[in-house]
Structure formats: structure tokens, C-alpha cells
């Protein structure tokens with residue numbers, strides 16, 4: 213008799229429930245799979261408890277017993293011992309019941325770049341260890357990434373004719389993380405040769421049942437479901453699941469009605485949940501027909517404001533343009549900031565850029581100010597977003613807020629680490645890199661959140677990325693530009709450049725790049741400012757001539773400032789010969805300096821002037 217023949221003979225089989233969360237509830241907090249070696253009896257007792265509750269099939273305690281996951285505990289060299297012990301314990305407990313060797317997905321819910329090659333290596337090793345022992349089948353479970361599951365299932369199918377159960381985890385009702393409908397995912401797994409296809413983990417019966425309503429009965433496979441007990445709560449520093457196993461009694465019938473033939477539990481479930489399933493379904497046959505619900509197609513609409521919005525990067529491709537950074541204040545009074553924004557608007561700039569807590573110190577929220585600037589001054593705002601201050605939840609909520617405020621221009625940057633700022637103990641989040649942030653923003657333009665959830669509208673963001681031409685090897689910086697383009701960057705904004713030769717070198721190194729580059733120009737305000745930048749800011753080097761020129765006015769702040777403006781104007785002239793975009797950086801809220809530079813550019817560079825009169 214095999215598991216599959218049992219299923220073929222119109223039986224509903226009951227699987228076991230959670231292993232990991234049960235061990236956690238008993239106080240284990242290390243590597244659950246290691247317990248196969250050190251706490252054999254405890255694992256045996258858990259298996260027995262599930263069997264006594266009515267399970268027809270149990271899983272080996274090997275969910276994470278592969279190289280990639282054991283490596284976190286320094287146990288990567290014990291893959292064989294751990295899997296071997298797991299099967300032996302389960303086999304002893306199961307007696308005549310089925311034992312399946314469980315292998316869990318490696319890629320989690322967070323976008324995870326564990327390469328497929330590593331996954332394959334890790335998977336093969338664990339699979340061989342399990343197959344060498346006496347298992348009745350293989351259970352592949354908790355796969356968020358369909359590509360990963362398809363890859364490992366293909367391997368497993370070639371290696372064994374034993375029954376294979378292949379289960380994905382829901383992202384939301386009806387869908388995988390990459391927006392593949394669950395019905396398509398399960399049919400692909402069936403086509404690769406899985407004997408049982410289904411769902412496990414992350415969500416409970418409610419979401420799984422709604423999903424299964426849209427899933428037809430597979431033709432050559434059987435359906436399985438291993439729901440979580442509930443959503444978890446976090447209380448007193450511990451994760452907890454609702455313990456109400458009676459709820460699973462009613463659910464058992466609903467799963468049966470959806471055509472499920474193998475029913476077990478995942479996180480938070482206990483022997484009591486499995487008993488609820490088994491006692492309700494004991495004498496019932498599975499359904500052989502079902503009505504499948506068709507999902508209503510949602511229409512994703514283009515953002516209302518997109519139709520009449522011309523992105524900065526489109527404008528700058530045609531004519532030169534100037535954007536100016538004016539950073540939100542560190543204090544609550546925003547009057548000088550607003551005066552500056554108004555003066556810059558009058559000087560004819562194309563956009564105001566607002567940093568995101570630059571140098572990792574808190575400032576008035578740039579999106580709040582950016583929104584006020586747009587609505588009160590009718591001046592385009594370009595807000596910077598760092599990966600430092602917001603986790604994936606905060607980042608996405610922030611993007612939705614920007615969209616709501618009609619802000620479409622974003623500069624996506626890593627962000628100076630918290631250690632350089634006013635709160636060195638604060639955490640630097642970095643859930644995503646600047647590359648991934650660019651991609652995430654572009655996904656919003658498809659109307660999808662990071663996890664593939666529909667946003668109901670497409671955003672109209674254009675994404676700038678940072679470019680640092682001041683590093684020693686310009687080629688490396690250019691490589692990063694190319695990579696950022698591959699991730700979706702529409703244009704670049706550079707760190708300030710302080711030498712004409714550097715401008716020329718930068719032009720030469722980037723002239724093949726077909727995305728606009730805004731070259732940074734920042735007026736020096738004093739000799740001390742020049743020396744600080746030269747000596748203390750990574751990557752920035754001033755030429756001797758510039759330092760000498762500023763040094764001559766060490767004791768005369770007014771003259772030093774004038775000299776700084778002269779230097780900036782000269783750099784501006786060169787930059788405007790070479791680049792279409794200019795990015796003026798306002799030092800210390802001294803907007804009169806960037807106003808003067810913007811006016812100078814207008815007066816001295818006809819192409820910019822021409823565009824102004826065209827727009828007028």
C-alpha cells in the first residue's frame with residue numbers, strides 16, 4: 213500500500229500538525245532539527261501525539277535540515293546525521309503509518325536572492341539523505357517562490373518514484389508572491405509530476421478555503437491543505453497562535469468540500485487540531501466533483517495624474533534643466549525653507565529636491581514639505597528616499613503616501629548609515645538595497661506592491677538614482693549606474709563635483725549611458741568648508757587651485773563666499789557644455805547662493821533660456 217494508492221481508493225488522509233511551533237511553545241529556540249540528535253525522545257513523543265490524534269501520515273522533523281539553513285547554526289556538516297536520525301525517529305513512532313521526508317523552501321517571503329544553484333545543491337544533498345532512509349514519500353512545503361519549488365520538484369521527480377507532495381504558501385487569497393494564481397501554480401506542479409499538490413503555512417483556514425474555491429480538482433494529482441492554526445500574535449516577547457482547536461472541526465468539512473484529500477496542519481497547530489480534523493472526517497469519502505469559482509478580473513487603472521504629467525527625465529532629454537536641493541530644516545520653523553523654495557521657483561528651476569534625513573539626522577519630513585511646495589508654489593518636488601529609515605512596510609506606505617500627494621519624482625538611495633548622524637544607536641533598516649528600492653518603485657508603476665498585491669492603480673513614479681563620480685575608479689561607479697539602469701533607474705543625480713577635469717572625465721566615462729545625468733554643483737562657502745569636504749567627506753577631493761583660491765579668503769567670509777560662487781559658476785559653465793542636467797546643492801539653507809547660480813545659468817546658457825521662453 214502506498215500513500216497514493218490510499219488516496220486513489222477514495223480516502224481522505226490526515227497529516228500531522230506543526231513541529232516547529234510546538235517545539236517553540238515548549239521553550240526550544242535554537243535549531244529544531246538538531247533536536248533529532250539531542251532530544252530524540254521529545255521528537256518521538258510529538259510524532260506519537262499526532263498519530264494518537266488520528267494522523268495517517270507524519271512528517272520527519274527535517275523542515276530546515278539542509279546545508280543552507282543549518283549553516284545559520286554552524287551545523288551544515290551534519291545534514292546526513294540529522295536527516296538520518298529524523299527518519300529513524302519518525303519510523304519508530306509511525307509503525308504502520310506513513311512517514312514522509314519533509315523539505316522546506318529556502319527562499320522566504322522577503323525578496324530573497326538565494327541563487328538557484330545554491331538551492332539545488334542544498335536540496336539534492338538533503339533529498340539523497342532522506343531517500344537513503346526508509347521514507348514513504350517526500351513532502352516539499354512552505355514554498356513562497358514557485359520557481360524554486362518547480363526547480364526542486366523536477367530534481368525530486370527524476371530521483372524517486374515515491375509519492376511527492378508539493379505545497380506552496382499563499383501570499384494572499386488566490387495568489388503566490390509573484391502573482392501567479394494558485395490554480396495555475398498547482399497545475400504546473402501537477403504537470404511536473406507531483407502526486408499531491410496543495411497549500412501550507414502562513415495563513416489559516418479562512419484564506420486557504422477562499423483560495424481553494426478557485427482551484428479545480430487536479431486530474432492526475434490530489435489536493436492537500438495544511439493550514440496554520442490562526443494568525444500569530446506577539447505577546448510578552450513570544451509568538452502565540454490561537455489554541456481553539458474546535459474551530460478546525462467545522463473547517464474539516466469545508467476543506468473536504470473543496471476536494472482536499474490530504475489534510476494536516478502547519479504553524480500553531482497541535483495534536484488537538486489534528487484530532488479535530490480526523491474525528492470529523494474519519495468515515496467520510498472525499499468529494500469527486502466541485503464547482504469552481506471564477507475570480508473577477510480587476511481592472512488596474514492608470515494614475516489619474518499620469519495623463520498630464522511629463523516626467524523630469526523626459527524634459528531633460530530634450531532641453532537642459534536645473535534642479536536644486538534645498539533640504540528640510542532640522543528645526544520646526546519652516547519659514548526660511550519656504551522662502552528659499554519660492555525664490556528658487558522664481559529663479560526658474562525645474563524641480564526642488566528634498567533630502568531624506570541626510571547625514572542620518574532627523575529633519576522635517578521631506579514628503580510633507582515636498583507636498584506643500586507642490587501645492588503652494590506649483591514647483592515640482594523631487595523627494596529622496598533612503599533604505600535606512602523604513603522597513604518594507606514603511607517604505608511601501610511612504611510610496612503610497614507620495615502617490616496620494618501627487619509627488620512623482622523620487623531619488624532612491626541607500627542613505628548614510630545611522631552611525632554618522634545624531635542618533636548613532638538607531639537602527640539602519642536596509643531591508644532593501646538601492647537597487648531593490650528602484651525595482652520596488654517601478655513595480656508600483658505596474659500597480660503591484662512588493663508582495664504582488666494589487667494597488668488598484670498604477671503609480672506614475674520616475675526614479676532617479678545616485679551617482680558618485682568622485683570614487684577612485686570611475687569605471688566601477690559607471691558599472692553601478694548600468695546595474696541601476698537594469699533595475700529601472702530613469703536618470704541619475706551625482707555627488708558634487710569640484711574640478712573641471714573631473715567633469716570632463718565623468719562625461720567621457722558616461723557618454724554611452726542613455727539616461728540623463730544631473731551633475732552636482734555645490735558652491736563652497738568658506739575655506740573651512742572647502743577643507744572639510746576635501747579631508748573629511750569620503751570620495752570628495754578638491755583641486756589645489758580651488759583650495760588655494762578659497763584659502764586666500766580665510767579671514768573674510770564674504771569674499772570667501774563670492775569666491776565659492778565664482779568657482780561654482782565656472783564649473784557650471786563646463787558642466788552645461790557636457791550635460792543636460794544640473795543639480796545645484798544649497799549649502800546650509802543659504803538659498804541665495806543657489807538662486808544666484810540658477811539665474812546665472814539662465815542668463816548664460818541659451819539652450820536653457822530657450823526652454824524657459826518656450827514654457828512661458
Ligand SMILES: Cc1cc2nc3c(=O)[nH]c(=O)nc-3n(C[C@H](O)[C@H](O)[C@H](O)COP(=O)(O)OP(=O)(O)OC[C@H]3O[C@@H](n4cnc5c(N)ncnc54)[C@H](O)[C@@H]3O)c2cc1C
Pocket residue numbers: 566567568569570571572596597598623624625626627628645646647677678679680683688689692705706707
Ligand atoms: C544625489 C545624492 C543624494 C543623496 N541623498 C541622500 C539623502 O537624502 N539621505 C541620505 O541619508 N543620504 C543621501 N545620499 C547619500 C547616499 O545615500 C550615500 O552616499 C550612499 O552610500 C550612496 O548611495 P547609493 O544609493 O548610490 O549607493 P549605492 O550605489 O547603492 O551603494 C551602496 C553601497 O555600495 C558602496 N559603493 C558605492 N559605489 C561603490 C563602488 N564603486 N564600489 C564598491 N562599493 C561601492 C557604497 O559605499 C554603499 O555602501 C545621497 C547621495 C547622492 C549622490
Ligand SMILES: [Zn+2]
Pocket residue numbers: 354412413414440478479
Ligand atoms: Zn508553517
